[in-house]
Structures are given as structure tokens and as C-alpha cells.
Amino acid sequence: MTMVIRKSSSRAMTCLFLYQLLPPTRSHHNHSFSIYKSCRSLSKTPSDFLGSIWCPTVCAAPTIRSFSSKFSESNTTARMQNPESISYLTQREAAEVDEILMGPLGFSVDQLMELAGLSVATSIAEVYKPSEYSRVLAICGPGNNGGDGLVAARHLHHFGYKPSVCYPKRTQKPLYNGLVTQLESLSVPFLSVEDLPVDLSEDFDILVDAMFGFSFHGSPRPPFDDLIQKLVQLCNFAQNHQKSPVIVSVDIPSGWHVEEGDVSGEGVKPDMLVSLTAPKLCAKRFTGPHHFLGGRFVPSSIVDKFKLHLPPYPGTSMCVRIGKPPQIDISALRQNYISPELLEEQVAADPIDQFCKWFDEALASGLREPNAMALSTVGKDGKPQLKGAQNYVEWVGSFGVCKKDKCELELDKEIQFLGLVQVLFMLIDTITQDLLVTTCHVTFCNSSSRIVLLKGVDKDGFVWYTNYESQKAHELSENPQASLLFYWDGLKRQAMLPLHFRPGSKVHIRLYKHEVRVEGSVQKVPDEESEQYFHSRPRGSQIGAIASKQSTIIPGRHILHQTYKELEGKYSDGSLIPKPKHWGGYRLKPQLFEFWQGQQSRLHDRLQYIPQEIDGKLVWKIVRLAP
Ligand SMILES: NC(=O)C1=CN([C@@H]2O[C@H](COP(=O)(O)OP(=O)(O)OC[C@H]3O[C@@H](n4cnc5c(N)ncnc54)[C@H](OP(=O)(O)O)[C@@H]3O)[C@@H](O)[C@H]2O)[C@@H](O)CC1
Ligand SMILES: [K+]
Numbered sequence: 318m319t320m321v322i323r324k325s326s327s328r329a330m331t332c333l334f335l336y337q338l339l340p341p342t343r344s345h346h347n348h349s350f351s352i353y354k355s356c357r358s359l360s361k362t363p364s365d366f367l368g369s370i371w372c373p374t375v376c377a378a379p380t381i382r383s384f385s386s387k388f389s390e391s392n393t394t395a396r397m398q399n400p401e402s403i404s405y406l407t408q409r410e411a412a413e414v415d416e417i418l419m420g421p422l423g424f425s426v427d428q429l430m431e432l433a434g435l436s437v438a439t440s441i442a443e444v445y446k447p448s449e450y451s452r453v454l455a456i457c458g459p460g461n462n463g464g465d466g467l468v469a470a471r472h473l474h475h476f477g478y479k480p481s482v483c484y485p486k487r488t489q490k491p492l493y494n495g496l497v498t499q500l501e502s503l504s505v506p507f508l509s510v511e512d513l514p515v516d517l518s519e520d521f522d523i524l525v526d527a528m529f530g531f532s533f534h535g536s537p538r539p540p541f542d543d544l545i546q547k548l549v550q551l552c553n554f555a556q557n558h559q560k561s562p563v564i565v566s567v568d569i570p571s572g573w574h575v576e577e578g579d580v581s582g583e584g585v586k587p588d589m590l591v592s593l594t595a596p597k598l599c600a601k602r603f604t605g606p607h608h609f610l611g612g613r614f615v616p617s618s619i620v621d622k623f624k625l626h627l628p629p630y631p632g633t634s635m636c637v638r639i640g641k642p643p644q645i646d647i648s649a650l651r652q653n654y655i656s657p658e659l660l661e662e663q664v665a666a667d668p669i670d671q672f673c674k675w676f677d678e679a680l681a682s683g684l685r686e687p688n689a690m691a692l693s694t695v696g697k698d699g700k701p702q703l704k705g706a707q708n709y710v711e712w713v714g715s716f717g718v719c720k721k722d723k724c725e726l727e728l729d730k731e732i733q734f735l736g737l738v739q740v741l742f743m744l745i746d747t748i749t750q751d752l753l754v755t756t757c758h759v760t761f762c763n764s765s766s767r768i769v770l771l772k773g774v775d776k777d778g779f780v781w782y783t784n785y786e787s788q789k790a791h792e793l794s795e796n797p798q799a800s801l802l803f804y805w806d807g808l809k810r811q812a813m814l815p816l817h818f819r820p821g822s823k824v825h826i827r828l829y830k831h832e833v834r835v836e837g838s839v840q841k842v843p844d845e846e847s848e849q850y851f852h853s854r855p856r857g858s859q860i861g862a863i864a865s866k867q868s869t870i871i872p873g874r875h876i877l878h879q880t881y882k883e884l885e886g887k888y889s890d891g892s893l894i895p896k897p898k899h900w901g902g903y904r905l906k907p908q909l910f911e912f913w914q915g916q917q918s919r920l921h922d923r924l925q926y927i928p929q930e931i932d933g934k935l936v937w938k939i940v941r942l943a944p
Pocket of ligand 1: 528
């Protein structure tokens with residue numbers, strides 16, 4: 318086996334990460350590997366490196382992907398939009414849109430403000446989770462921009478944040494008085510400028526800048542000049558400190574020229590800008606990570622009149638992202654789990670009972686589709702090792718030399734496998750060019766995985782239904798061993814109530830995470846069982862099962878619709894839809910269970926159930942694995 322790698326110019330030892338998906342052949346001599354990533358030069362001994370080999374970031378290196386924002390954004394609510402292709406309004410146009418909306422188009426200011434404030438709150442919630450960014454200060458100005466801030470504060474309260482409001486120049490109009498009363502009735506604190514701490518970074522996680530919008534002109538007058546300066550100082554503070562509050566500007570970063578932007582270069586630099594109705598020209602100068610558009614009320618007459626190009630709002634969302642979400646390194650994503658310990662003596666003796674207990678908890682936590690499970694299968698050449706062994710082998714050796722501009726690694730054994738090979742690292746003495754240590758991690762992965770839905774579980778095993786001509790069915794016919802994986806994140810567990818629990822006292826809810834892996838052999842369920850389940854499904858799903866020749870290549874989606882429509886017509890009289898022969902269930906008979914529970918500092922619980930026969934009876938032995 319030959320490994321071709323790029324040579325480092327460093328004279329110290331070099332650690333390299335490589336990987337390659339081997340082509341599906343059975344002969345494995347002289348395969349070449351391509352480099353995935355080379356990391357910085359290191360001058361440690363080989364054993365130092367071996368000590369760190371199983372670090373998860375190292376293992377994850379070949380599959381690094383980019384994820385968006387400070388937390389991953391919910392499904393489709395914030396789509397990427399190209400900022401080049403959208404419209405920006407002048408100050409005059411913004412005011413004109415305002416006049417038309419509230420004149421001939423019949424809107425009231427209250428309505429627009431409510432929708433604008435809701436958009437601001439939902440944009441914030443898209444990016445900054447209340448669990449991390451709960452303490453919000455909305456600084457509200459004297460005009461409608463300030464009104465948007467008051468509305469946003471109310472919605473944020475209902476979303477689970479803890480807002481406070483600084484509203485130094487109150488407008489004495491029924492609309493604004495009403496907004497203040499609403500917040501007061503929710504016990505949202507109002508802070509005067511004097512009440513504000515000198516350093517806002519101590520007390521707040523999010524600062525909503527709702528001082529001025531598109532009617533701002535000239536230079537800010539007191540007290541807003543000082544308030545804007547507080548935000549500017551925070552931007553400077555943020556450059557030198559890890560954690561500082563984020564600034565969210567409503568429509569215009571306050572103090573910026575509505576068209577020219579931050580002319581002096583010394584103004585507020587918000588992390589998020591929520592443009593309302595349509596972005597104003599100054600938004601072109603916004604360089605922060607999160608630009609959203611809100612105010613989902615623009616009718617087509619306005620769009621046509623002002624030739625607006627605005628991104629479409631996804632689904633029922635009140636906001637849409639403009640531009641790409643910032644990219645972060647997946648290896649930096651880290652979550653600390655806190656759960657009560659999972660102890661051997663507390664779990665059920667029978668793993669099916671334990672599974673059902675956790676499944677019920679997942680259901681009670683309101684998780685969507687807790688019956689969704691990853692089903693992994695292998696073809697006939699796969700060699701999955703059941704009974705506790707993981708589905709990979711590892712070998713470490715000292716072999717090979719580094720030649721001129723490539724390194725060759727001779728493996729001393731013939732290996733028969735198909736799948737993924739990761740070379741976790743190799744050490745090269747760049748003076749002698751010797752390969753000192755190479756560690757490879759081989760996954761027998763002509764396996765394939767997909768999500769299926771669990772449709773039944775009992776002492777006989779786990780049942781799901783599918784197409785008997787699909788890839789998984791093909792693999793199961795060649796090799797009936799399979800693995801199921803359940804992943805239940807965000808389970809809620811309530812603390813025990815104290816003996817003398819008084820209504821109104823607090824109950825702390827903890828979030829935790831479970832995984833269950835089940836391995837075993839798979840058989841088709843009896844046809845009558847499949848038949849019975851097939852007819853219990855909605856008629857649409859029954860027709861869908863006939864229409865789709867699963868895993869075959871089709872020329873386009875229209876074929877599915879066409880076939881579906883034909884079948885729908887055929888069975889429109891309500892007659893029995895016959896179950897296709899190629900559709901039915903499988904049952905996995907468990908041979909191994911692993912219950913995993915996330916714990917702090919990665920000291921997770923892992924309990925395995927291994928079947929043993931004692932006096933002719935099946936007994937499950939429970940063992941604990943190091944995390
Ligand atoms: N489609 C839409 O149109 C929608 C608009 N919406 C929202 O309305 C916003 C526009 O609101 P707006 O017109 O009330 O003006 P805004 O910018 O809040 O401030 C005006 C106040 O600031 C004052 N002020 C001005 N300059 C100042 C200075 N240098 N220093 C100190 N004060 C200064 C000014 O006082 P004046 O100078 O007039 O005495 C006045 O009191 C818009 O950006 C968006 O957020 C959404 O709610 C719904 C849909
Ligand atoms: K603003």
C-alpha cells in the first residue's frame with residue numbers, strides 16, 4: 318500500500334491527517350491516499366502523539382464542515398440570500414413607503430410596529446438562544462424605531478428572555494403609553510440612563526439598539542449621544558474580551574447616516590442588523606455577521622412601485638437572513654451535558670424495559686419523532702464485528718520512508734476490506750525522512766445508513782417497514798446483521814419536588830441527552846403482519862409506497878407525481894389498495910444494546926447489555942464502558 322502525501326518543509330516532526338474512501342474492490346495493495354489536512358509542526362515524541370490519538374477533534378478532522386452562526390439555525394427559517402441582488406432604499410424612499418403604507422394602503426402605525434417588533438424578536442431568537450443570551454437591554458429612542466424596540470422587548474419576554482428597557486424620552490401618545498403599560502404588566506424593568514451600569518457588559522447579553530431609524534438626521538443629541546457612546550465602547554471592549562454583549566440594531570445602527578453609514582468610522586458596529594420593510598442604503602456598509610430582513614407586510618404595489626428585490630420569507634417566518642451565515646469550525650461546537658448518573662444498579666435488568674423507559678421519557682419531553690432511528694446495514698463483503706467491538710480496526714506501526722516529495726508507506730499485511738481508511742496521524746522525522754509512527758483507523762464501511770421509523774418494539778425485537786427492493790433490503794438479504802441508533806437530544810427531566818412544595822416555588826428543569834445503539838440480526842416480519850400494518854397507514858402513504866420504486870434512478874420528481882396521480886385515480890372509489898409484494902417489515906433481534914447518556918466534561922455513561930446463556934436461559938450482562 319502506498320501513501321502519497323505532500324511534504325512539509327519543516328525540519329521538525331510533522332503530524333499529518335489523511336483520509337480516503339477506498340474504491341470498492343477486494344484487492345488492497347498499492348492504493349494511494351490523498352492528504353486531507355496537515356497540521357502544524359510538532360516536536361513531541363511518538364508516544365506523546367499516541368496519547369492524544371483518540372481525541373474527538375482529531376477523529377473528526379477529515380469530515381470538518383462549516384456550520385452557521387453562534388448556534389445552528391432552525392430548519393429553513395433563515396435562508397441564505399445574496400446581498401448583491403437586493404434593493405436598498407434612500408431615506409426619502411423609506412419615508413415615502415411609510416406614507417403610502419399608512420395612507421392609501423390603510424395600515425395603522427400600531428400594526429406595522431407590532432409586525433416590525435415581532436420581526437426583530439424572531440431574528441434575535443434565530444441566532445441567540447435564550448439559554449445563553451437571556452439578559453436583554455432594549456434602548457429605545459423617541460420615534461417609531463423606539464416603538465419597535467418596545468414591541469420587540471415584549472415578544473422577547475414571551476420567548477423566554479429577560480428583557481429590561483431604557484426609554485429616556487417617552488412619547489406621550491396612546492400607542493407608546495400602551496406599549497409601556499404592557500411591558501410593566503409583565504414586570505419588565507424600566508431603567509433610567511442613570512440606573513444603567515457604567516459597563517453594560519457585566520449585566521447584559523444582548524443590547525437592542527432601537528434609538529433611531531430612518532428619520533435620524535444630524536448628530537445625536539443627549540442623552541442618546543452618551544448611550545451611543547456606551548455601545549461604541551462595548552464594540553471596542555468586544556475586540557479584547559471573549560464574552561461581551563452582542564448589539565442588535567433595529568433598521569439602522571443608531572448614529573449612522575441613513576444612506577452613507579458610519580461616516581466617521583467610529584460609530585456603533587452591531588453584530589446583527591434587522592432591516593425593516595427593505596434595507597436602507599447604509600445597510601450596504603454593515604459588516605457584522607447577521608443581517609436579517611423583517612416586516613413581512615410589503616404588498617406587491619409597493620414592490621412594483623419601488624422596483625424592490627427582496628428575499629422571500631421562508632414558510633411562516635417573520636424574518637429572513639440576508640447574505641451568508643458566518644462559518645464556524647465544526648470542531649469548535651461543544652456542548653456540556655448534565656444528567657443524573659446512570660448507574661448499573663438502577664437500570665432495568667432487561668434492556669427492552671430500559672429502552673421503553675427512555676423512549677417514554679423522549680415522548681414525554683415532546684421530542685419530534687423519537688421513533689426515528691439510524692439503520693446501518695452492510696453488504697456481503699462487510700465485516701461488522703458485533704458483540705461490543707466497534708466497527709473499526711486500528712493499527713499502529715513504524716514503517717516506510719519519506720522520499721523526495723512524497724512519502725511511501727508499506728503496510729506489512731494484506732488487508733481485505735472495503736470502506737473508509739483514516740490515517741489519524743503520522744510522524745515523520747524531517748531530518749532523516751523516516752516515517753516513525755503511522756496510525757490508521759479502518760472502518761468496515763461498505764455499510765450504509767439511513768433514518769427509518771420504528772413501528773414496534775417488544776421482547777422479539779424492533780420492527781420497521783420499508784421497500785424490499787431498496788438498498789437496505791438488498792444489503793440485509795446479503796448480510797442480515799444491522800445496527801440501530803436512536804438519538805434523543807434535549808430531554809427534559811424535572812427535579813424531584815420537595816416534600817413541602819408550595820405553589821409558585823421554582824422547579825428546575827434539566828436538559829439531557831440519550832443515545833441507544835442496538836445491534837443484531839434482521840428477519841422479514843411475516844407477510845400478514847406487514848399486510849396489517851400497510852392497511853393501517855393513510856391511503857396517501859399506501860399509494861406512495863406503490864408509486865416509489867425506492868433507490869432506483871428516476872428522470873425527475875414529475876414521474877412520482879404522475880404515477881401517484883394515476884394510482885390515486887385508480888383507487889378513488891375507496892377500494893382496498895393492495896400491498897405491493899416488495900413492501901414489508903423487518904424485525905431486528907437484539908444481540909447487543911448500548912445505553913449512552915451525556916455527562917459533564919465528556920465523562921459520559923455507557924452501559925452495554927451483552928446476552929449470556931445461564932442454565933439455558935438468556936441473561937443480559939451489564940458492563941460499563943469508558944466514555
Ligand atoms: N415602513 C415603515 O416605514 C416602518 C417603519 N418602522 C420603524 O419606524 C422607523 C422610523 O420611525 P420615525 O420616522 O419615527 O423615526 P426614528 O428614526 O425612529 O426617529 C425619529 C425621532 O428621533 C428624533 N431624532 C432625529 N434625529 C435626532 C438626533 N440627531 N438626535 C436626537 N434625536 C433625533 C426625532 O426628533 P426630531 O429631530 O424630529 O425632533 C424623532 O423624535 C423605522 O426606522 C423603523 O424602525 C416600523 O415600525 C414599521 C414599518
Ligand atoms: K436603531
